[in-house]
Amino acid sequence: MRPRAILGYGAAGVGVVALMLFVGWWRVDGPGAPAPVGQRPVALTEMDFRLTDHEGNAVGPETLIGRPTMAFFGFTYCPDVCPTTLSDISGWLDDLGNEADEMNVVFITVDPERDTVETMAEYVGYFHPALRGWTGPEEQIARVADGFRATYEQVPTESGDYTMNHTASVFLFAASGRFVTMIDYHEPKEFAVPKIRRALEEEMEGAT
Amino acid sequence: MKKYILTSTLAALLTLGGFSAPALAGPEDVVVENAWSRASIGMNRPGAAYMTIRNTGDEPVTLIGLTTPLAMMPEIHETKTNAEGVSSMNPAGEIAIAPGESVALEPGGLHAMLMRLQEPMTEGDTFPLTLLFDDGGEVTVEVPILGIAARGPED
Known part of the structure; x- marks a missing residue:
């Protein structure tokens, strides 16, 4: 029972980290990124x-x-x-x-x-x-x-x-x-x- | 709620009848300088007029609106430019001018926006513009119409 619980927590932990990484990517580089402002025009x-x-x-x-x-x-x-x-x-x-x-x-x-x-x-x-x-x-x-x-x-x-x-x-x-x-x-x-x-x-x- | 109404009524009575209200800041204390506007192309586009409004009295005055036979909807608007360089324009609402202070209506900031022109604004003409104040006072100024590319009252 106990090792299984640890495994469960471990999996949950990995899940949380993965979610955080995904949220981070979404907001910085992904579709959720803010519209580029103050960028220089292209040539x-x-x-x-x-x-x-x-x-x-x-x-x-x-x-x-x-x-x-x-x-x-x-x-x-x-x-x-x-x-x-x-x-x-x-x-x-x-x-x-x-x-x-x-x-x-x-x-x-x-x-x-x-x-x-x-x-x-x-x-x-x-x-x-x-x-x-x-x-x-x-x-x-x-x-x-x-x-x-x-x-x-x-x-x-x-x-x-x-x-x-x-x-x-x-x-x-x-x-x-x-x-x-x-x-x-x-x-x-x-x-x-x-x-x-x-x-x-x-x-x-x-x-x- | 009841108490609030009572207090505000009392406050209103005190303000109206109280010793703290000398002569209402009347239009005689308001001086309008350097009024000018740009000629329009036809009547479909809104016009804009600029001026400096000076309060020479001892009491604050509040500009609440405009009227002119030239335009059905004259309004004070304000242009704002944000950090990204995007300009937008919105009604400025009431404008309070403290005693001894002045407010400048100038390109890129506050301006009298003349919507629904009744006739084209022709260079060399003038038109009357009446400023309405919250105490019921009015000041009418004759605004010269300069060229469409004018930059200021001296152009």
Whole structure:
């Protein structure tokens, strides 16, 4: 009787340890792991998506390779964050002057339901001439966001419409497609402009 | 429950009739500075207006709402950006301003969200915006409409 009891306890003990290991794996590496946050975007060369720019051209990550890129997410029905980001970007570009001439500046909508090609064309026309507006089917937008490690979510408002929560940082990539750094939402010019120069300089070093 | 109601009634009576309530913090103590807004594209999108609201009086004031002929649903909203860089926007509720303090409605933070525009916001125009306070006071300010890419009141 006694050895059997010991055996029983032993088996139970092993079971408990196995369970703990399983729970640990589940929560850290398994399906129960928290969604990756604060991860760096992958290189543009590793992304795969198909969108349409505001002039109706088919575009994808390869469109951006060869020139440094500044890209961010938003939507044209956004009253505060997006116009602020667009104005900030226009200010940075004005500061950089000719230096930024060879740069891609892309506004990618997270609200393709309302932001059609025509809507994007009208909207970007109000901002810096370098700005391009990209839209496309929802599943393609999801792929872009995934590559950028960005998030977005549709949220209903009291007025019966909806708004979008979204990553508001501006992403900087070198001409090679390598991710350089990001500019936080509404980051002061003194910090933002040197970051853009870093993305531009990497390009020059690569070329020489 | 009964006791609670009694106490609160007493408290209300004391507040209303008590010596601790001098002149109610009226709109004369509220100064609105640097009001501005951005032009809209059409009427389907919500507009946003910004300003600094200063309480120059000796009593706290609480902003409880907005009205304007320009929009059916004007509301103070607040944009918040979390540690992962995700921005979201929600109604800010009532905003208390302590004596001598001011509250800034500025891009990326608090803003007057103008939902259901009745007409497009055209650059160069102005519109009246009335701030409603909890004591029944009102302050109306004429808000200039700047360009769609404006960054601040001086643009």
